Amino acid sequence: MSTYQDYQKQIAELLAKAEEARRSEVTEAKAKIRVIMAEYGLTLADIDGVAKPPKKATRKPVEVKYKDETTGNTWTGRGRAPKWLEGKDKNLYLIR
Known part of the structure; x- marks a missing residue:
């Protein structure tokens, strides 16, 4: 039978593995996004228009x-x- 401390140790190990998996997946996702942006010639402004705010009429x-x-x-x-x-x-x- 496992103790409370055993469960806490397992939780810590799983959290570390989950964080490592997340970092790996984010790195892969960024690489895919860069490839797609380069393929279509897109910039951040093309994605959501936030990079360059629209000019206000004077x-x-x-x-x-x-x-x-x-x-x-x-x-x-x-x-x-x-x-x-x-x-x-x-x-x-x-x-x-």
Whole structure:
């Protein structure tokens, strides 16, 4: 009859064999993958597209619509009106 220590020893031996088998299989798999990639001229970017992230579209800056000629303050006309324009006629500052 086996003891607890015998089972622990067997477990350790099996874990070591399993790890060795895994390393061997991974090495073989990598070799197969390299052969297939070379055969078809593939790169990592071709496999999943992660190697080169897609370029993001750049936004064009919004053009200034209003300008105070005396101070040089500007506003695009988007969002809340700035303090310098409060209580004033916006059409007077409109850039034509």
